[in-house]
Amino acid sequence: MLEVVQLTKTxxxxxxxxxxxxxxIENSTIVxxxxxxxxxxxxxxxVLSGLDSASRGKVxxxxxxxxxxxxxxxxxxxxxxxxxxxxxEQNIDFGLPxxxxxxxxxxIVHQVLELVGLTPHRALHPKHCSGGMAQRAAxxxxxxxxxxxxxxxxxxxxxxxxxxxxxxxxxxEIHQKSAATMILVTHDIDEALYLCDRILVLRGQxxxxxxxxxxxxxxxxxxxxxxxxxxxxxxxxxxxxSVHHDFDDNHLIxxxxx
Numbered sequence: 001m002l003e004v005v006q007l008t009k010t011x012x013x014x015x016x017x018x019x020x021x022x023x024x025i026e027n028s029t030i031v032x033x034x035x036x037x038x039x040x041x042x043x044x045x046x047v048l049s050g051l052d053s054a055s056r057g058k059v060x061x062x063x064x065x066x067x068x069x070x071x072x073x074x075x076x077x078x079x080x081x082x083x084x085x086x087x088x089e090q091n092i093d094f095g096l097p098x099x100x101x102x103x104x105x106x107x108i109v110h111q112v113l114e115l116v117g118l119t120p121h122r123a124l125h126p127k128h129c130s131g132g133m134a135q136r137a138a139x140x141x142x143x144x145x146x147x148x149x150x151x152x153x154x155x156x157x158x159x160x161x162x163x164x165x166x167x168x169x170x171x172x173e174i175h176q177k178s179a180a181t182m183i184l185v186t187h188d189i190d191e192a193l194y195l196c197d198r199i200l201v202l203r204g205q206x207x208x209x210x211x212x213x214x215x216x217x218x219x220x221x222x223x224x225x226x227x228x229x230x231x232x233x234x235x236x237x238x239x240x241x242s243v244h245h246d247f248d249d250n251h252l253i254x255x256x257x258x
Contacts, residue, residue: 001025001062002060003059003063004022004048004059005022006021006022007058007059009055015206016055017207018040018207019207022209028175028179028180029182030181031198032183033185034200034201034202035202035239038205039202040207044207048149048151048183049073073151074142074143074150075151075152076139076150076152077138079158080134080137082126085125086126088113088118088123088129088137092112093109095142112143116139116140116170116174117136131160135156135167139171143174146180147180152171154187156168157187168191189232189236190223190228193228193231193232198215199215201238211238213231213234
């Protein structure tokens, strides 16, 4: 269980990224974070990963307070950030602790290469990889430590639509086999509806949680499902992106479920 309690992040200039966020995430679920630009989504992931510190509040993982970098939590950025002088296989190996014996390292890396479908391309350097291959390598590098929580900051945003859908399927397969808890920041409502068990909707500057939506449709899901289409319209209304809406902030804040 990942628990966020009264979490607030304020920068040194006095501007707040998000304010008093409260939510709990059960193990082995995929949770999406949606919201318009500037509501603190990426900053939230940086705080959860330990790369940034919160101004107030706390984060607990299995009832233990998270402080700074924790090996149980790993973050995948928007861009792959692979080391250009290393091959795909070496980049993935780079994510492992140094004290793991060589034979065991090779076994772990081989398993992860298979999981993300990169075994035939393991000897390539990043400059010879397509965008989709590079992002698979970044996912693999994060997975070699078998994190309890995998944070994903718009990992597919730079990819074309077809590659993006392919990697969404890869992510679901990874989730099924690894049972990791995943938190996915995305601007793509369709992506969140297709992948996630829940969606946290943030709004405002600073960002506040205005809705916690549970998606009850079982997997595998149909991208054109009428129930997902209705949820999409509700989310658009929540974010003031729909032509027709009748929600107000007082009605939204603290809401749960649609």
